[in-house]
Amino acid sequence: MIKYVSRLAAGLKPYIPGEQPKDKKYIKLNTNENPYPPSPSALAAAVEAAGDSLRLYPDTDSTPVREAIVTADNLPGTDWVFCANGSDEALAFAFQAFFNPGEPVLMPDISYSFYPVYAEYYHITVKKIPLKDDMTINIEDYMQPSGGIIIANPNAPTGAYLDVTDIERLVAASDCPVIIDEAYIDFGGVSAAPLVNLYPNLIIIRTLSKSHALAGLRLGYCIAQPEMIAALRAVRDCFNSYPVDYIAQATAAAAITDTVYYKEINARVAATRDRTADTLRSLGFTVVPSLTNFIFVSPHAGTASALFAYLRENGVLVRHFALPRIDNYLRISIGTDVDMDTVIRHMTAWLQA
Numbered sequence: 001m002i003k004y005v006s007r008l009a010a011g012l013k014p015y016i017p018g019e020q021p022k023d024k025k026y027i028k029l030n031t032n033e034n035p036y037p038p039s040p041s042a043l044a045a046a047v048e049a050a051g052d053s054l055r056l057y058p059d060t061d062s063t064p065v066r067e068a069i070v071t072a073d074n075l076p077g078t079d080w081v082f083c084a085n086g087s088d089e090a091l092a093f094a095f096q097a098f099f100n101p102g103e104p105v106l107m108p109d110i111s112y113s114f115y116p117v118y119a120e121y122y123h124i125t126v127k128k129i130p131l132k133d134d135m136t137i138n139i140e141d142y143m144q145p146s147g148g149i150i151i152a153n154p155n156a157p158t159g160a161y162l163d164v165t166d167i168e169r170l171v172a173a174s175d176c177p178v179i180i181d182e183a184y185i186d187f188g189g190v191s192a193a194p195l196v197n198l199y200p201n202l203i204i205i206r207t208l209s210k211s212h213a214l215a216g217l218r219l220g221y222c223i224a225q226p227e228m229i230a231a232l233r234a235v236r237d238c239f240n241s242y243p244v245d246y247i248a249q250a251t252a253a254a255a256i257t258d259t260v261y262y263k264e265i266n267a268r269v270a271a272t273r274d275r276t277a278d279t280l281r282s283l284g285f286t287v288v289p290s291l292t293n294f295i296f297v298s299p300h301a302g303t304a305s306a307l308f309a310y311l312r313e314n315g316v317l318v319r320h321f322a323l324p325r326i327d328n329y330l331r332i333s334i335g336t337d338v339d340m341d342t343v344i345r346h347m348t349a350w351l352q353a
């Protein structure tokens with residue numbers, strides 16, 4: 001069998017996503033999905049799109065989605081936006097469009113674990129920059145010659161956030177492409193997107209999976225200057241000219257337009273997060289300050305892997321990364337208030353056991 005598999009495929013070490021179990025009903029807090037439903041107007045758009053138009057190929061450039069983003073982010077035009085089938089795909093295209101083999105790309109040692117996977121796939125060297133002991137990023141550490149920089153802001157799985165002034169200092173000091181992955185920006189942070197007007201080396205990447213409760217739809221996008229967007233389109237057209245389907249385009253455009261609904265549910269997620277973090281701290285857990293829809297939690301006694309197993313037995317699924325520096329932490333996505341009360345109850349019982 002292996003004989004007929006390419007050497008490339010045989011040697012791959014792919015990203016491992018959080019599990020989507022089918023064995024029983026869990027409180028699912030392991031992949032940072034939004035606990036609230038997509039906006040009613042987005043769902044109505046999805047239903048309306050499911051008609052005769054599906055005979056035709058969709059718009060290759062996702063124009064309805066780009067128009068909605070231009071309005072929401074007050075951008076100069078649709079040629080400043082690129083849409084992809086989830087931000088994972090946007091990231092894959094961006095690594096190809098902006099980074100070169102042999103020119104090391106700087107990234108935090110603890111960050112989204114898909115970044116090193118893309119780098120290896122494309123033979124791009126990675127230079128990992130350690131986080132500070134408090135799990136935050138020191139922006140000065142990235143001010144050195146490199147082939148590029150990629151940072152998630154807020155970072156994952158820590159939840160720690162960098163101010164826009166820090167992002168601007170970094171982008172201004174760097175003579176290389178700087179990708180800022182804003183997957184979690186709508187849970188309390190301020191986007192660096194307005195800076196693309198000033199800096200041709202800045203690329204913002206976002207997703208509708210978390211803040212817009214549309215992980216199942218697969219829509220991610222980049223914001224950058226038109227020359228940078230053109231490079232992304234060229235890469236895309238070497239893989240797949242139609243990455244975003246017709247229903248996804250209609251649904252995403254409606255969701256991005258419905259700012260009132262999403263502000264409301266994401267403010268609710270943020271309030272639940274802060275309350276949960278405070279309660280866990282009062283129980284003696286270390287909780288990294290978070291501006292995302294998850295918290296990064298470490299127990300003072302016992303181990304994170306034992307707590308992971310205990311929660312799983314009790315029907316609560318969270319994420320544990322068996323990696324240096326963070327193997328005694330759990331990443332817990334923020335669910336509804338009822339979900340989080342259940343989690344707190346189980347974690348209290350675990351401490352007493």
Ligand SMILES: *Cc1c(COP(=O)(O)O)cnc(C)c1O
Nearest residue numbers: 086087088112152183207209220
């Ligand atoms: C979830 C996540 C993504 C992927 O989002 P999709 O649009 O669902 O592919 C990208 N970056 C970070 C940091 C994430 O946490």
